[in-house]
Amino acid sequence: GRWTRAAAQQRLSEADLLDFESYGNVTLVHLTDIHAQLVPVYFREPSINLGVGPVAGLPPHVTGADFLKLYGIEPGSPAAYALTSEDYVALARTYGKMGGLDRIATIVKRIRSERGDNTLLLDGGDTWQGSYTSLQTAGQDMVDAMNALSPDAMTGHWEFTYGADRVQEIIDGLPFPFLGGNIYDAEWNEPAFDAYKMFERGGAKIAVLGQAFPYTPIANPRWMFPNWSFGIREEDIVKNVEVAREEGADLVVLLSHNGFDVDRKLASRVPGIDVILTGHTHDALPEPVVVGKTLLIASGSHGKFVTRLDLEVTGGEMKGFRHRLIPVFSDVIAPDADMTRLVTDLRAPFEAELKRELATTETLLYRRGNFNGTFDDMICQALLDVREADIALSPGFRWGTSVLPGQTITVEDLYNACGMTYPEAYRSMMTGQMLKDILEDVADNLFNPDPYYQQGGDMVRVGGMGYAIDPYAAMGSRISSMTMLKTGEAVYPAKEYAVAGWASINEATEGPPIWDVVEAWLAANPVVSLPENRSVTIID
Amino acid sequence: FIGLSARSALAAAAEADQRIMEFTGGKTPETGKITLTAPEIAENGNTVPVSVSVDSAMEGDDLVESVMIVADGNPNPAVATFHFTPMSGEAAATSRMRLAQTQNVIAVARMKDGSVFMDKKLVKVTIGGCGG
Amino acid sequence: MATPKPRVKLPKSASAGEVITIKTLISHTMESGQRKDKDGNTIPRQIINKFTCEFNGQTVFTCDIDPAISANPYFEFTAKVPESGTFKFTWVDDDGSTYTDEQAIEVK
Ligand SMILES: [Mn+2]
Numbered sequence: 185g186r187w188t189r190a191a192a193q194q195r196l197s198e199a200d201l202l203d204f205e206s207y208g209n210v211t212l213v214h215l216t217d218i219h220a221q222l223v224p225v226y227f228r229e230p231s232i233n234l235g236v237g238p239v240a241g242l243p244p245h246v247t248g249a250d251f252l253k254l255y256g257i258e259p260g261s262p263a264a265y266a267l268t269s270e271d272y273v274a275l276a277r278t279y280g281k282m283g284g285l286d287r288i289a290t291i292v293k294r295i296r297s298e299r300g301d302n303t304l305l306l307d308g309g310d311t312w313q314g315s316y317t318s319l320q321t322a323g324q325d326m327v328d329a330m331n332a333l334s335p336d337a338m339t340g341h342w343e344f345t346y347g348a349d350r351v352q353e354i355i356d357g358l359p360f361p362f363l364g365g366n367i368y369d370a371e372w373n374e375p376a377f378d379a380y381k382m383f384e385r386g387g388a389k390i391a392v393l394g395q396a397f398p399y400t401p402i403a404n405p406r407w408m409f410p411n412w413s414f415g416i417r418e419e420d421i422v423k424n425v426e427v428a429r430e431e432g433a434d435l436v437v438l439l440s441h442n443g444f445d446v447d448r449k450l451a452s453r454v455p456g457i458d459v460i461l462t463g464h465t466h467d468a469l470p471e472p473v474v475v476g477k478t479l480l481i482a483s484g485s486h487g488k489f490v491t492r493l494d495l496e497v498t499g500g501e502m503k504g505f506r507h508r509l510i511p512v513f514s515d516v517i518a519p520d521a522d523m524t525r526l527v528t529d530l531r532a533p534f535e536a537e538l539k540r541e542l543a544t545t546e547t548l549l550y551r552r553g554n555f556n557g558t559f560d561d562m563i564c565q566a567l568l569d570v571r572e573a574d575i576a577l578s579p580g581f582r583w584g585t586s587v588l589p590g591q592t593i594t595v596e597d598l599y600n601a602c603g604m605t606y607p608e609a610y611r612s613m614m615t616g617q618m619l620k621d622i623l624e625d626v627a628d629n630l631f632n633p634d635p636y637y638q639q640g641g642d643m644v645r646v647g648g649m650g651y652a653i654d655p656y657a658a659m660g661s662r663i664s665s666m667t668m669l670k671t672g673e674a675v676y677p678a679k680e681y682a683v684a685g686w687a688s689i690n691e692a693t694e695g696p697p698i699w700d701v702v703e704a705w706l707a708a709n710p711v712v713s714l715p716e717n718r719s720v721t722i723i724d
Numbered sequence: 725f726i727g728l729s730a731r732s733a734l735a736a737a738a739e740a741d742q743r744i745m746e747f748t749g750g751k752t753p754e755t756g757k758i759t760l761t762a763p764e765i766a767e768n769g770n771t772v773p774v775s776v777s778v779d780s781a782m783e784g785d786d787l788v789e790s791v792m793i794v795a796d797g798n799p800n801p802a803v804a805t806f807h808f809t810p811m812s813g814e815a816a817a818t819s820r821m822r823l824a825q826t827q828n829v830i831a832v833a834r835m836k837d838g839s840v841f842m843d844k845k846l847v848k849v850t851i852g853g854c855g856g
Numbered sequence: 857m858a859t860p861k862p863r864v865k866l867p868k869s870a871s872a873g874e875v876i877t878i879k880t881l882i883s884h885t886m887e888s889g890q891r892k893d894k895d896g897n898t899i900p901r902q903i904i905n906k907f908t909c910e911f912n913g914q915t916v917f918t919c920d921i922d923p924a925i926s927a928n929p930y931f932e933f934t935a936k937v938p939e940s941g942t943f944k945f946t947w948v949d950d951d952g953s954t955y956t957d958e959q960a961i962e963v964k
């Protein structure tokens with residue numbers, strides 16, 4: 185398509201990105217996992233994203249050069265920069281930052297001007313959390329900015345980490361529904377949120393079903409929203425699709441925060457869903473994945489992409505589609521003036537603190553990768569040094585932006601990697617066996633061959649200790665060769681080690697917030713230069 | 725509840741089998757008719773929802789008498805046994821149970837005619853904490 | 857332990873022969889008999905071991921309960937409502953106590 189041609193020219197214009205020959209009578213616009221990034225960011229895609237079982241080697245479990253080959257993308261092109269980690273630093277310097285809600289507003293306004301009342305804008309969640317300003321305002325900055333975009337519906341995950349009262353308060357004031365058919369009142373086993381909403385667009389009745397992240401109370405602190413129970417609840421989706429069809433839905437859309445592999449399995453088992461707008465696992469795919477009659481759409485994260493999906497819907501059936509994953513090149517797409525003003529106003533009270541410089545980095549700092557990322561290497565090193573620990577643990581979050589070599593690390597950069605509501609950096613004694621159990625547990629949540637048993641993050645990052653992992657082994661037997669990096673000594677099951685970590689899901693965890701720990705470490709290490717992390721050995 | 729050693733997990737599974745055989749009168753249950761619903765991953769091992777439903781007219785000879793639930797990795801595999809009547813209208817019930825570790829939850833239905841049916845589901849009990 | 861408090865949810869009315877859903881909860885620690893106190897002594901088992909639901913004196917649903925049922929036992933089940941009348945719910949404690957609740961339903 186046009187994007188590929190532009191790529192070959194190594195040059196882009198707004199028209200290259202946004203010109204779209206309209207198709208059919210319905211346009212879905214999908215945004216997801218913005219993680220509170222109001223302004224353009226650098227975000228390096230993962231270099232390793234393994235799939236197990238039936239999805240091994242299938243998108244989104246394709247990275248780097250394989251990804252370029254699979255989708256016929258020229259190395260060094262804008263698409264290569266946006267979608268992979270190949271040659272990331274050089275391309276980042278060429279093509280600049282991506283995202284920004286004002287650029288997204290330009291895209292949304294343009295689509296609405298072309299398609300008018302045929303458009304549905306849907307937000308897949310993980311929208312309110314992930315930055316300094318969202319943390320300071322308990323999500324209000326994102327709520328205000330997103331309201332200005334006028335989405336038609338959303339669902340959620342990290343939203344819940346502001347606690348049930350705050351979530352309810354925000355939802356009560358939203359001018360659009362927060363959907364989650366899989367969220368139940370834990371006491372009386374009754375639906376706590378609307379499961380779907382029916383829309384009329386382009387003469388078609390469209391049912392949008394919302395599916396919040398099924399494992400929110402497991403991956404995040406349950407005590408913050410004790411009266412809500414989640415889960416995949418496939419049988420409820422089946423039922424809600426049936427009810428929506430009985431009510432005359434011509435098109436059924438699942439606005440999902442399940443994660444890609446869960447949605448791929450769901451699409452193969454639940455009949456009657458035309459489109460699944462996937463989220464949570466932060467995958468960006470330039471083409472839909474088709475499972476039976478269902479289109480799976482993956483729109484990336486951090487505001488890097490907007491998906492436009494035009495559909496022909498007639499006689500209660502989806503007859504065809506035209507799709508584009510629009511990369512939000514911030515230097516190419518003109519910002520929308522109204523949104524720029526709003527974002528500037530929202531950030532103004534915090535501007536000085538956001539810009540405050542903590543250190544400079546010689547190493548590219550990034551998050552994504554199944555086993556480690558340099559930003560977490562730095563966090564682990566800070567935990568080891570500042571909290572005087574033998575071993576450090578940092579959760580395998582997939583949110584957090586990148587910092588290029590030579591750049592300063594600002595407060596904003598730091599909070600983009602750790603801004604959240606349970607930041608306490610604990611220090612506790614753990615036996616080698618407990619550490620092994622934790623690693624096995626997280627490994628199964630990532631690599632269980634049945635996606636319904638996965639939680640969709642990455643491996644917990646480990647500092648001070650190395651290990652070997654066989655992702656394809658059985659539950660409880662993937663981890664081996666746990667070794668203390670400093671001494672080369674084995675980690676003994678019965679021996680106790682001082683372990684420092686953060687983001688514990690347990691209530692009343694004690695310790696300084698992780699950003700204070702990292703800031704203290706940066707003060708002592710004003711030029712960050714990290715050795716390549718070779719502490720995890722992958723066994724095939 | 726504390727995690728079990730491998731040996732006691734085997735013992736628990738054997739005891740679960742034995743309980744099922746007592747319940748069925750020695751008959752090996754067939755699959756079908758009964759559906760057990762439980763989360764794939766428990767939010768809290770102390771309170772895991774479990775539902776059972778059995779296809780049945782619940783009148784005449786097409787009647788579900790009882791459904792037994794066992795958890796094959798608990799120190800004591802017994803969970804509960806539901807008894808239905810024609811007044812139940814349907815053979816469906818929901819409760820909440822404790823699971824000591826990752827294990828199979830098994831539901832066995834005994835019909836009035838003596839036939840027996842089974843469904844099971846693996847429920848993972850995890851330490852948790854990660855996120856996309 | 858405070859006196860267990862039962863709570864029940866069911867519709868106030870139904871049509872004749874309708875199958876309704878009934879939800880019940882009772883506050884109870886359900887001490888499993890598997891736990892030890894801080895001195896290492898086993899805390900004796902004390903659970904609700906049986907639950908019954910009757911309608912106008914006829915048994916609707918009963919449950920034999922083992923210690924693996926969670927604290928504050930929850931039971932959800934269905935009942936056929938042939939006529940106006942009263943549901944009676946009974947929970948039996950290991951210590952011999954019984955706790956009951958009644959709810960009337962009107963057939964329209
Ligand atoms: Mn998520």
Ligand SMILES: [Mn+2]
Binds near residue numbers: 310466485582583856
């Ligand atoms: Mn996310």
